[in-house]
Amino acid sequence: MQIAKDTRVSDILHEYGDIAEVxxxxxxxxxxxxxxxxxxxxxxxxxWAARVHRVPLDEFLExxxxxxxxxxxx
Numbered sequence: 001m002q003i004a005k006d007t008r009v010s011d012i013l014h015e016y017g018d019i020a021e022v023x024x025x026x027x028x029x030x031x032x033x034x035x036x037x038x039x040x041x042x043x044x045x046x047x048w049a050a051r052v053h054r055v056p057l058d059e060f061l062e063x064x065x066x067x068x069x070x071x072x073x074x
Contacts, residue, residue, distance in 0.1 A: 003064050005047035005057055012046075016068055 001007075001015045050060035 003046065003061060003068070005045065005050075005061070007046045008042065009044045009046070009049060010042045012064070012068075016071055 001011070003012065046061065046064065047057060050057045053060070055063075
């Protein structure tokens, strides 16, 4: 899966599962039994997540790619 600025966070979660490192990037926590992550992820794109966290888009994309690579074992 190619991760780009218009990729939805929900697509990343669907493809790679509940990746702790990726979720830390988005600063999205689980709330009780319910997953606030998936609720927020459906509307949130990578570009908007970068804006919200005031991280340059290129840097944000690199963080995501590294987290996914780590999850996949290298």
